[in-house]
Amino acid sequence: xxxxxxxxxxxxxKLELGTQLPTLEELDIWVAAVxxxxxxxxxxxxxxxxxxxxxxxxxxxxxxxxxAARQAQIGAAEAATRLIREYQPAMVPGIVQxxxxxxxxxxxxxxxxxxxxxPDEIEGLIAQxxxxxxxxxxxxxxxxxxxxxxxxxxxxxxxxxxxxxxxxLVMLAGLVSVDLGVLLDASPSPILPIAGFSLHxxxxxxxxxxxxxxxxxxxxEVAAHVKSFxxxxxxxxxxxxxxxxxxxxxxxxxx
Numbered sequence: 508x509x510x511x512x513x514x515x516x517x518x519x520x521k522l523e524l525g526t527q528l529p530t531l532e533e534l535d536i537w538v539a540a541v542x543x544x545x546x547x548x549x550x551x552x553x554x555x556x557x558x559x560x561x562x563x564x565x566x567x568x569x570x571x572x573x574x575a576a577r578q579a580q581i582g583a584a585e586a587a588t589r590l591i592r593e594y595q596p597a598m599v600p601g602i603v604q605x606x607x608x609x610x611x612x613x614x615x616x617x618x619x620x621x622x623x624x625x626p627d628e629i630e631g632l633i634a635q636x637x638x639x640x641x642x643x644x645x646x647x648x649x650x651x652x653x654x655x656x657x658x659x660x661x662x663x664x665x666x667x668x669x670x671x672x673x674x675x676l677v678m679l680a681g682l683v684s685v686d687l688g689v690l691l692d693a694s695p696s697p698i699l700p701i702a703g704f705s706l707h708x709x710x711x712x713x714x715x716x717x718x719x720x721x722x723x724x725x726x727x728e729v730a731a732h733v734k735s736f737x738x739x740x741x742x743x744x745x746x747x748x749x750x751x752x753x754x755x756x757x758x759x760x761x762x
Contacts, residue, residue: 512540528558530726561722569623578635585642588707589649592736596655596690596700599672601636602643603652603679608672609633611664618663622718646683653688653736653743655700659756666760673757680750688743689752698739709733 509516521527522537529537534555538548568577585591585602593600599608613619613629624632642648662669680687690696705713712723712732723729744752 566622574628582639592651593705595703597657607668656692688745
C-alpha cells in the first residue's frame with residue numbers, strides 16, 4: 508500500500524492505527540487507491556471531522572472530582588506552547604485573572620454551579636489557575652490577549668474586585684511576554700463576538716462554553732480563527748493605548 512501511494516510505510520501504519528490523522532487530500536488519495544465509493548468517502552470524511560474535535564463536558568469533570576487534574580492537563584498543554592493567543596469579547600481570560608475575579612466569576616449563579624461545581628472544587632480550580640499563570644513571567648513565551656471593551660466593565664461581584672483586575676491587566680501589559688489589545692465598542696467590529704477562543708501555537712483551537720470545552724485541531728478551522736484573530740488585532744488598541752484605555756475605565760469606576 509505504501510509503495511502504491513508513494514508514502515513512507517510508517518505513515519501508512521500510523522494512519523491505520525489512528526496515531527496520525529490524514530488530510531482531506533490524503534483521504535481522497537487513499538479512497539481512490541482502495542477503490543472505495545462516494546458513500547465510503549462521505550462516511551470517512553465525517554469521521555475525520557469528528558476526530559479533529561475533543562469535547563470535555565464540565566459536569567463529568569465535577570462529578571468525577573477531577574477538577575485539579577483537568578486544570579493540570581490544561582497547564583501542561585500551555586507549558587508546551589510558545590505562543591498563546593486568546594480572544595474574549597466580554598470577560599477577562601483565565602490566564603490573567605486575579606484570584607478574587609476568578610472566585611466571583613466561578614461562583615456566579617449562572618456559572619459552573621449549574622453543572623455541579625462545589626465550593627471546594629472552585630477553590631481547587633483557582634489554585635491550579637494561579638499556578639498556570641507562572642508562564643506569564645517566562646521571557647521565552649508570548650501571550651497575545653485581546654479583549655472586547657465590554658470585558659473591562661462586566662463584573663461578577665464587587666466593583667473593587669473589577670478594579671483590582673484592571674490594575675492587574677495594566678501591570679501584566681508591562682511584561683515582555685504579554686501583548687494586550689482591546690477592541691473598541693465605538694469602532695466597527697471586525698470579528699463576530701459569538702464566543703471567546705484561544706489558539707496554541709496556531710495549531711490547536713480551544714473554545715469554551717458554559718457546559719464544556721472543545722479542543723479542535725482541524726487545520727481549516729484553526730486557520731480561520733488565526734485569520735480572524737489577526738484581522739481583529741490589527742484594528743484593536745494595543746500597548747500603551749490599551750493601558751491608557753484601561754486606566755480610564757478604572758478612573759470612571761473610582762468616580
